[in-house]
Amino acid sequence: MKRGRLSWSTRSGRALAWQAALLLLLVLCGWALASHAAGSLAERQIRTGFGFLGQRAGFDIGEGPVPYGPADSYLRAFAAGLANTLRVSLLGILLATPLGALVGLGRLSRNLLLRGLCGAWVEVLRNVPLVIQLFAWYLAITELLPEAASPLLLAPHVFLSKGGLQLPLPALAGGLSLELPEVTAFGVQGGLSLTPEFLALLAGLTTATSASIAEVVRAGVLAVPRGQAEAALALGLSRRQLVRKVLLPQALRVIVPPLTSQYLNLTKNSSLAVAIGYPDVVSIANTAINQSGQALECILLIMAVYLTVNLCTALLMNLYNRRVALVER
Amino acid sequence: MAEPIIQLTGVNKWFGSFHVLRDVDLSVAAGERIVVCGPSGSGKSTLIRCINGLEEHQEGRIVVDGVELTDELGSVDRVRREVGMVFQQWNLFPHLTALENLTLAPTQVLKLPRAEAEERAREQLRRVHIERHADKYPGQLSGGEQQRVAIARALCMQPRIMLFDEPTSALDPEMVKEVLDAMLELAQGGMTMLVVTHEMGFARSVADRVVFMDQGRIVEQKAPREFFGNPEHERTRDFLAKVLPR
Ligand SMILES: Nc1ncnc2c1ncn2[C@@H]1O[C@H](COP(=O)(O)OP(=O)(O)OP(=O)(O)O)[C@@H](O)[C@H]1O
Ligand SMILES: [Mg+2]
Numbered sequence: 325m326k327r328g329r330l331s332w333s334t335r336s337g338r339a340l341a342w343q344a345a346l347l348l349l350l351v352l353c354g355w356a357l358a359s360h361a362a363g364s365l366a367e368r369q370i371r372t373g374f375g376f377l378g379q380r381a382g383f384d385i386g387e388g389p390v391p392y393g394p395a396d397s398y399l400r401a402f403a404a405g406l407a408n409t410l411r412v413s414l415l416g417i418l419l420a421t422p423l424g425a426l427v428g429l430g431r432l433s434r435n436l437l438l439r440g441l442c443g444a445w446v447e448v449l450r451n452v453p454l455v456i457q458l459f460a461w462y463l464a465i466t467e468l469l470p471e472a473a474s475p476l477l478l479a480p481h482v483f484l485s486k487g488g489l490q491l492p493l494p495a496l497a498g499g500l501s502l503e504l505p506e507v508t509a510f511g512v513q514g515g516l517s518l519t520p521e522f523l524a525l526l527a528g529l530t531t532a533t534s535a536s537i538a539e540v541v542r543a544g545v546l547a548v549p550r551g552q553a554e555a556a557l558a559l560g561l562s563r564r565q566l567v568r569k570v571l572l573p574q575a576l577r578v579i580v581p582p583l584t585s586q587y588l589n590l591t592k593n594s595s596l597a598v599a600i601g602y603p604d605v606v607s608i609a610n611t612a613i614n615q616s617g618q619a620l621e622c623i624l625l626i627m628a629v630y631l632t633v634n635l636c637t638a639l640l641m642n643l644y645n646r647r648v649a650l651v652e653r
Numbered sequence: 654m655a656e657p658i659i660q661l662t663g664v665n666k667w668f669g670s671f672h673v674l675r676d677v678d679l680s681v682a683a684g685e686r687i688v689v690c691g692p693s694g695s696g697k698s699t700l701i702r703c704i705n706g707l708e709e710h711q712e713g714r715i716v717v718d719g720v721e722l723t724d725e726l727g728s729v730d731r732v733r734r735e736v737g738m739v740f741q742q743w744n745l746f747p748h749l750t751a752l753e754n755l756t757l758a759p760t761q762v763l764k765l766p767r768a769e770a771e772e773r774a775r776e777q778l779r780r781v782h783i784e785r786h787a788d789k790y791p792g793q794l795s796g797g798e799q800q801r802v803a804i805a806r807a808l809c810m811q812p813r814i815m816l817f818d819e820p821t822s823a824l825d826p827e828m829v830k831e832v833l834d835a836m837l838e839l840a841q842g843g844m845t846m847l848v849v850t851h852e853m854g855f856a857r858s859v860a861d862r863v864v865f866m867d868q869g870r871i872v873e874q875k876a877p878r879e880f881f882g883n884p885e886h887e888r889t890r891d892f893l894a895k896v897l898p899r
Contacts, residue, residue, distance in 0.1 A: 549744075551740060551742050551744035552746065554707055554740070554744065555738075555740060555744035555746070555803075556746075556758075557707065557733070558705055558707060558733060558736075558737070558738040558807075559733070559737075559757070559758035559762065559807070559810060560730060560733040560734055560758055560762040561757075561758060561761055561762060562730075562762075565761045569757060569761060570746055570757075574746075574747065574748050648748075650747050650790070650792060
């Protein structure tokens, strides 16, 4: 279309004018809110600003990959919390995806029993509130499992008990070696240790999200036209080859966008960690608010953290989506 | 006569309570070219889909190249090895290039090495005059080109029998000929073919026998000259009056 001069009488001119007006309105509203908030904060003599981040935090954090002690700063405490959030979210995504895919495909199976079991898995997990599921996992781990001094042996050198899960830890001490956990009178010592809180959160997030992913995968496969399966079967492909080589690659373009939402949900849902005492970024912020009183800053910080993490996830998934898109004419 | 390569005896099939195939008997010799025609909904597609197990029949026997289609493990697989099929809507795999469409089954099912499968694929593409489109995706090809790729794809499995379900019905008129030509070449090479089509010109010039179906029954089957010149049944005459140009 030939573009006219930019004026009120052209379509693009009007669109631009409306957008400019809307932007101006938003800026005005934002400014009014901010100045009002600043006024009332000053009136009540509440300290503002992010200066507190450099101060000594003073509280302890139960676990995490980032080394941290009570003498460290709030900033470092937030970093430790963020690392815990990322750790459980990433692992959750990595586990929930294949599990969900298998359950989703299971619901499409010709085997009645398998179909029923997968259907039940989805219905139970997506209809019970996640917080309740987390309590249930936490209770199961801390009540039903044996004492730490007499753990279950899941595999050689892998122990599960009320004290959590202990695995061999690869170590780089004079060549590659494994640091093996050992059973002592005080529980299992050494190796890589995962706490009951971490395990409960990971299990809850993974299973609950797997139910949603299963539905996404099932819908994606059903969206592939019937003729595709018929053509593949007529060529002699087995059901397995049909799914792997024909249905899933085509289903992906339908699956990836809603799958991204599920990944974002899982990451956001990890903030329910606070309910079972896993020190994720939200529960750290919670403690920080109680101690420093700087609620506004802490909440802004959390929002910024989740926004950044999730925008990065979405960006990666969009890039992937572009790769699986079909070539059209 | 030699042992028939396809033998249907007393085949009955229902979709729920709808009786779609009624007491169908059909016997096809190796190298024979059969055209199946009849009004819409008469069960033509269902009939040929039963021959490679895409539909299951409930009564009667279907024996293809010595293998009876039963629910025994492997019987359907063995039949599908010998039977290629071409669909009305092509059903090419849109996420694979033309060449990859052709090599998928040979590498997966026959476990051919990639190089050998590609060589075989290029040869088949050449046969349907479409090798220069080998690296295009189906979405980038015209309907006629896609259908020729679909024919080549089926031929890559070196079947002894080819089934065609209205291969030209979804094509623009100017593309019909290129597909029919490819089928004609195949027929001249001695392939056993079962073709559901309304292309009566093709039936006249290529078919050894025309099978006419109505309401799930085979009403009449004859050599084309007799079928068109001297149809026996009232329903056949009605049908011909509708499809033949006058
Ligand atoms: N999966 C199915 N479930 C129920 N009914 C079906 C199914 N497939 C086909 N039918 C019915 O069976 C009858 C025969 O269908 P079929 O596709 O074999 O007819 P056709 O002779 O190939 O017709 P057309 O010329 O329109 O392709 C039709 O009435 C159709 O509605
Ligand atoms: Mg049909």
